[in-house]
Amino acid sequence: xxxxxxxxxxxxxxxxxxxxxxxxxxxxxxxxxxxxxxxxxxxxxxxxxxxxxxxxxxxxxxxxxxxxxxxxxxxxxxxxxxxxxxxxxxxxxxxxxxxxxxxxxxxxxxxxxxxxxxxxxxxxxxxxxxxxxxxxxxxxxxxxxxxxxxxxxxxxxxxxxxxxxxxxxxxxxxxxxxxxxxxxxxxxxxxxxxxxxxxxxxxxxxxxxxxxxxxxxxxxxxxxxxxxxxxxxxxxxxxxxxxxxxxxxxxxxxxxxxxxxxxxxxxxxxxxxxxxxxxxxxxxxxxxxxxxxxxxxxxxxxxxxxxxxxxxxxxxxxxxxxxxxxxxxxxxxxxxxxxxxxxxxxxxxxxxxxxxxxxxxxxxxxxxxxxxxxxxxxxxxxxxxxxxxxxxxxxxxxxxxxxxxxxxxxxxxxxxxxxxxxxxxxxxxxxxxxxxxxxxxxxxxxxxxxxxxxxxxxxxxxxxxxxxxxxxxxxxxxxxxxxxxxxx
Numbered sequence: 058x059x060x061x062x063x064x065x066x067x068x069x070x071x072x073x074x075x076x077x078x079x080x081x082x083x084x085x086x087x088x089x090x091x092x093x094x095x096x097x098x099x100x101x102x103x104x105x106x107x108x109x110x111x112x113x114x115x116x117x118x119x120x121x122x123x124x125x126x127x128x129x130x131x132x133x134x135x136x137x138x139x140x141x142x143x144x145x146x147x148x149x150x151x152x153x154x155x156x157x158x159x160x161x162x163x164x165x166x167x168x169x170x171x172x173x174x175x176x177x178x179x180x181x182x183x184x185x186x187x188x189x190x191x192x193x194x195x196x197x198x199x200x201x202x203x204x205x206x207x208x209x210x211x212x213x214x215x216x217x218x219x220x221x222x223x224x225x226x227x228x229x230x231x232x233x234x235x236x237x238x239x240x241x242x243x244x245x246x247x248x249x250x251x252x253x254x255x256x257x258x259x260x261x262x263x264x265x266x267x268x269x270x271x272x273x274x275x276x277x278x279x280x281x282x283x284x285x286x287x288x289x290x291x292x293x294x295x296x297x298x299x300x301x302x303x304x305x306x307x308x309x310x311x312x313x314x315x316x317x318x319x320x321x322x323x324x325x326x327x328x329x330x331x332x333x334x335x336x337x338x339x340x341x342x343x344x345x346x347x348x349x350x351x352x353x354x355x356x357x358x359x360x361x362x363x364x365x366x367x368x369x370x371x372x373x374x375x376x377x378x379x380x381x382x383x384x385x386x387x388x389x390x391x392x393x394x395x396x397x398x399x400x401x402x403x404x405x406x407x408x409x410x411x412x413x414x415x416x417x418x419x420x421x422x423x424x425x426x427x428x429x430x431x432x433x434x435x436x437x438x439x440x441x442x443x444x445x446x447x448x449x450x451x452x453x454x455x456x457x458x459x460x461x462x463x464x465x466x467x468x469x470x471x472x473x474x475x476x477x478x479x480x481x482x483x484x485x486x487x488x489x490x491x492x493x494x495x496x497x498x499x500x501x502x503x504x505x506x507x508x509x510x511x512x513x514x515x516x517x518x519x520x521x522x523x524x525x526x527x528x529x530x531x532x533x534x535x536x537x538x539x540x541x542x543x544x545x
Contacts, residue, residue: 139272143264146271154245154259155244156242156514157326157427158234158443159239159245160428160514160515161327164236164465166464223236231331232334233445234443234444237471242514244470249443252443254331254334266318267322270318277311277314289303305375316367322340324430325337325340327446336441346437350436352434365453365454366425366426370422370423370426374415377414380411381415385414395407408527409524409527420513420514420515421512424514425457429457447460462508462509466504466505467511468504
């Protein structure tokens with residue numbers, strides 16, 4: 058009696074790649090007839106994808122076929138994108154320089170007018186005045202008349218005159234722009250261009266650093282946002298609105314990572330352009346000196362005077378940019394359900410109002426951050442800025458906001474009045490019929506005693522940008538314009 062053959066001889070391993078071809082015939086044995094083996098012919102499907110006709114129209118879309126990288130086309134695209142970003146940054150850089158210098162400028166409210174200048178103006182007015190009465194001076198008592206001369210200025214131990222006011226031109230350093238003559242961003246731009254120590258090229262200080270910062274921010278922030286969405290949100294939540302925390306967190310993380318570049322940009326814009334008073338020769342030298350002299354990389358990122366304003370500045374902007382239009386849109390009278398798809402014009406108007414309301418909160422935080430950034434720490438010497446800065450450093454965001462409001466003045470430009478004009482103003486104040494002049498004087502006195510206006514330097518420029526965004530949205534046919542991030 059014959060034993061059954063082994064099953065190992067009948068086993069055929071399956072093919073790793075499917076193919077639409079008949080398999081090889083099985084091995085014939087004595088127990089299996091040849092007719093049965095020919096009838097058991099089977100077919101298997103192949104895993105190769107079917108030919109797509111669209112690849113005939115555009116062969117570059119066919120990823121299955123090996124293709125070579127067009128290096129020249131890639132380089133031309135990168136160069137064109139870089140030039141476009143650099144040009145767009147260069148166009149708005151003068152306004153950015155003017156706004157930043159206005160934010161860091163320190164104008165104390167107890168700064169008296171220089172006595173020498175007032176004395177010169179009094180002499181000029183007395184010389185060229187037509188109302189001088191020679192008869193009064195002829196019958197006047199010579200013993201009772203006295204001439205007022207300016208008081209002697211205090212000096213130090215070495216005989217140098219001590220600077221007692223930021224309005225004194227004689228003791229003002231040569232690299233500092235005179236205060237009180239600029240009331241807006243455009244005024245500061247013109248003043249920087251006309252100043253001997255700066256010039257037109259100073260309007261583009263920090264251009265390369267600003268361009269690199271903007272390019273990295275626009276590319277890193279969406280990457281972090283998509284990464285956080287893929288980690289914290291499942292695929293089933295695609296039909297629901299994503300939470301507000303993730304976009305805000307992505308902006309905060311990106312701003313934190315790029316905070317050294319923002320610090321370097323602020324220092325480069327604020328420093329004097331004069332060769333003998335300049336502290337940094339470029340962005341790389343500024344970053345190297347800050348790391349070596351001010352506590353290393355850890356201090357750049359985690360110092361409380363830099364970390365807290367960075368989080369507040371980069372967190373409040375996206376939060377208010379999203380919340381303000383949602384809160385204002387239902388109250389415009391267009392119905393409770395106002396959206397970019399249903400009412401694009403109403404939504405654009407709500408975005409403009411939301412940006413204006415957001416500026417009332419974000420501009421003071423930005424001003425405090427800029428003033429804290431120009432303060433040196435560690436063993437670094439004080440930065441010689443091209444505008445007046447506070448000689449005593451601030452301790453933090455709250456301390457900076459408090460001292461700006463209580464120590465500084467907002468009545469810019471500062472007008473120095475002579476003695477004759479002050480007497481005329483006093484007579485006008487005593488006259489009850491001139492109520493308009495009295496109200497004007499009261500308003501200027503209120504602005505002189507508070508520094509609230511110093512917290513909102515550059516707000517008119519921001520409002521103009523918001524109006525331009527509204528016009529582009531209304532007449533350009535776009536339903537959504539990201540006007541909150543197109544800030545100058």
